[in-house]
Amino acid sequence: MIKNSKALLLGAVCCFSINAANSETKPQTTADAFTLSSSQLSQGASLPTTFTCDGKSISPPLNWSNAPAGTKSFAILMDHQSPDGMHWYWTLYNISADETQIESGETLGKMGTNSVNGQNKYAPPCSKGPGLKSYTYTVYALSAPLIFEDNTKVDRDALLAAIKDITLASADMDVSYERSGQGSAKRGDAKRPPRDEGVRAKPPEMVKPDLTVNIDSPRCDAIRGSVNDAGFNKRVSVTCNEEYAYLASTTYPDHELMTGITGTNEQIPVPALDYAAPVKLNPKKAAELTSIDAAVGVAVNGVPIYDYSAQGELDLTAYDATKDTFILGQLDVCGGHSGRGDDYHYHVSPTCMIDTMKNKGDDAIIGWGYDGYPLYGHKNPDGTEITAGTLDVCNGQTDDTFGYRYQTSVTPPYIIQCLVGEVDTSVLPRVSPLSGDTQKIRADLRPPKGGVENLKHVISDDGTRTMTYSYQGEEYFTTYSPSKQGENCYDFKQRTISNGGDIESGTFCRGTQPSEAAASTEAKPPKPAATPLAQTTATGQFAPVAGKPNLKLEAWADNWFAAYIGEDLLIEDSVSITTERSFNAESIAFSTSYPIQLNFILKDFKQNDSGLEYIGASNQQMGDGGFIMQVTDTETNNVVAVSDKSWKCEVLHKAPLDKACESESDPVAGEGACTFMAKDAPANWLQSSFDDSAWANATEHTVASVSPKDGYDEIKWDDSAQLVWGEDLEQDNTLICRTTIEKPAE
Structure with missing residues (x-):
């Protein structure tokens, strides 16, 4: 309460002097009322997706x-009354009295906190519950600026307390928003933007098709x-x-590749595995409409088709x-390039492919949208x-034969930009990422x-592929050839700009790790003696048996985890941390004896040691982690262990040490604001006898x-199960945690 005393005192003095000076001023008429408006919002209307x-x-x-x-x-507040209390998303104060507007994405005056992550920034609505939610924007006209003591956390309550006696007028606007698929959505459901908004969503986990079935039909023909x-x-x-x-291919075309690219990310095309x-x-x-940050269709040569844009919204x-x-x-001279997964795909008209087609002509179909409508070239089929x-x-129009067709064009958006037909994003394919024994040498490649x-x-x-290029008078290259490992x-072998020009080498595989893969450099547990990943029932020493407690571990991670009983692996996250949107739930049934020493490795995705993701893109940002777990006795159905603040955790990688790194145009790990701890x-640490008393407790x-x-x-x-992590969700990237499950009282 003392923190706000200066603001309240100043407000009282200012209000007194202002009221005295204007004691004869007539009250404002209705026509002169203080009002709030927006070029994008209106009272009672839906909040545009752009601002969520x-x-x-x-x-x-x-x-x-x-x-x-x-x-x-002036001060601005955006809040929402939910069943579990008041949430606020935007807090601004000390906006100059000369201002009459704030632009989209702009900051005026000083920024207070939001209740979503406690940071001094705008937090977009992102409700997890079902149904329509109401949000209120309020602008306050104040008779004085606010002064808070240093290090004061200016949240909604602090702001309202400070302006209580100095508010001359306020104006508000109510809007509503309902997230697509909330409440009934399951993992893998499509989340599509409204037709009038058109902002893309990232696809859920891919469902692998059964290619042994073959049923002919006119459309199939x-x-x-x-x-x-x-x-x-x-x-x-x-x-x-x-x-x-299903069009199955390696996604590797039989035409010239990569030539002509200047804005390379130093990736090289590698054939895909089981792409359908x-x-x-x-x-x-x-x-x-459906717009996704992934392929929207496929060319007739089996190469995926993306919209015109780089990654992001x-x-x-x-x-x-x-x-x-x-x-x-x-893009190369053929309209494609290699993406972050070293996968080749098109973003504009596939000109080189068209030149090699036997039936090239305006009436030739050059590809298909995943919604089932064909893609033609720059002209009508006639x-x-x-x-x-x-x-x-x-980028499409009505078609007499197929009902609708997409076209390529010489001007943006060049090719399929979104899908007009119904599509289930859970079946859309993605190329399996490369994994290797020296993963880091290809983990931080950027233009x-x-x-x-x-x-x-x-x-x-x-079969050797080689890509060469020059930069500032120096020659660089990446080359690879088929390995005997699989x-x-x-x-x-490579010499890249991103890695400082060092000569580096390593073995990489599509979908599987090379046999002699090195352990993580951040957390180095012994190689697992347990079962394959992501099984629902443990085998070997942890297989459920009579006479021992039969248990079930359930966990959810953003982005990745591995659980050990002592020094032996119990379960590892089945979704690779290199995969887009790598968060999912895992469950495994197992049996062992009490007391149980349960150990975890927890990782949030980072593109490199800067701790950032989407480096160089418009949505460059710090990621944020989170983990929750519970263990249930399947015979009594009692929960015997949960994740909570009693856990002992040690942060192994923290970055960036200065959050200003997130805003740098060319962030370099280890330099300036982008320093890190590793x-x-x-x-x-996996042994039950290890002394973890010096470790910090997990933060809920x-x-x-x-x-x-x-x-x-x-x-x-x-x-009782709590979401846990280190103290900072954004900066703490890799943690190891320990907890002991004692035998429950009978």
Whole structure:
């Protein structure tokens, strides 16, 4: 309470003098009332997705007018009354009395905290519960500026207490928002933006198709025919069931690759493993457009098709040149490039593929959207020009044969930008990431400033692929050849700009780790003697047996975890931490004897030692972690252990040490604000005899601050189970934690 005394005292003095000076001022009439308005919001209407976590996560624009005489500053508050209490998302104060508006994403005056993560920034609404939620924006006209003591946490309560006696007028606006799929959504459900908003969502985990089934149909014949007529039937197989045609390929095209790229991320195309692109056989127009941060279709040569943009959010209603892969010099002369997974795909018209097609012509289908509608070239199938303004926001139009068709174009968005038909994102494929014995050498590759020159890609007769380029007078390269370690493994050698020009080598495989993979450099547990990953029932020494407690461990992690009983692995997260949206629930049944020494490795994804993700993109940010677990006795159905603050945890990697690193245009790990702390785990930390008394206790975090995603709601959590992490959800990237489960009292 003492922290706010200065603000209250100053307010009382100012209010007295202002009221005295204006004692004869007439009250404002209704016409002159203090009002709040917005170019993007309106009273009682729906909050546009752009200003939520499903969109750009930016604050909305606001305008206010007719401030009372004597106004010396303004304050803004956005809050929401929920069943569990008041939440607030935006706190601004000491906005100059001269201001009458705030632009979208702008900060005026000073920023207070939000209740989502406690930070001094705007927190976009991201409700996890079902139903429509109401949010209120309020602007306060104040008779004085506010003064808080140093280090005061200016939250909603502190602000309202400070302005209680100095508020001359206030104006508010109520809006509502309901997240798509909330309440009934399960892991893998599509979350599609409204048609008028068009902001993309990331896809859930892929469901692997059964390619042993083959049912012919007229639509299946049309899709297979488009591949055969183009001459790609030896590289692409088409298999159909009752719902989908699957185009299976390595995604590696038979044409020139990578030549002409200047904005390289130093990735090189590597053949994919078991890639099968699903095209719907019975397409239907959807009520909502679908835009995803992944492939939206497939070319007839089996290469995935993406929209024009680099990774991150995409607003369908406004072209963004800063995300245009073509403008940024990231595409080769054939319209494609290698992505973060070393996977080749197209972002614009696949010109080189079209040149190699046997049936090239305006009436040739060059690809398919995953919703089942075909993709044609720059002209109508009859050879006529496409009239300006004909193509819709997804770059398509009505078709007499298929009902709808997509087109390529010489101007943005160039190719399929979104899907107009119904699509189940749970079946959409993604290329398995490369994993290797020296993972770090390819973990922090990013476009160098100013771009490169003379990039060339060559395939030798023995299967070796080599990419060379020059940068500031120096020559760099990446080369790989088939490895003896496995059919989908490759021996790499590279000299990259991102890694300082050192010569590096390692073996990488699609989908599986090389046999002699090194242990993590951050936490080095012994190699597991237990079972394959993500089994639902343990085998070997932890298999459920009579005479021992039969238990079930359930866990959810953002992003990755491994659980050990003593020194032996019990379960490891089945979703790789390199996978986009790598958070999910895991469950395993097991048996062992009390007391149980339970140990965990917890990791949040970081692109490199800076602690950041999406480096160089518009959504560059610090990630945030979170973990929850419970162990249940399956015979008594009693919960015998949960994650909570009694756990002992040690942070092994913390970054960035200065959060200002998040805003740097060229963040470099270990330099400036992007310094980090990293250390190895103690050699014997998994042993029950290890003394962890010097470790800190785990920090419990709220659901609002962690914002748990896919899989969390699949488990019925005991009330005592808490979301835990280190003290800072964003900076603490890798932790090891220990807890002992004693035998329950009988």
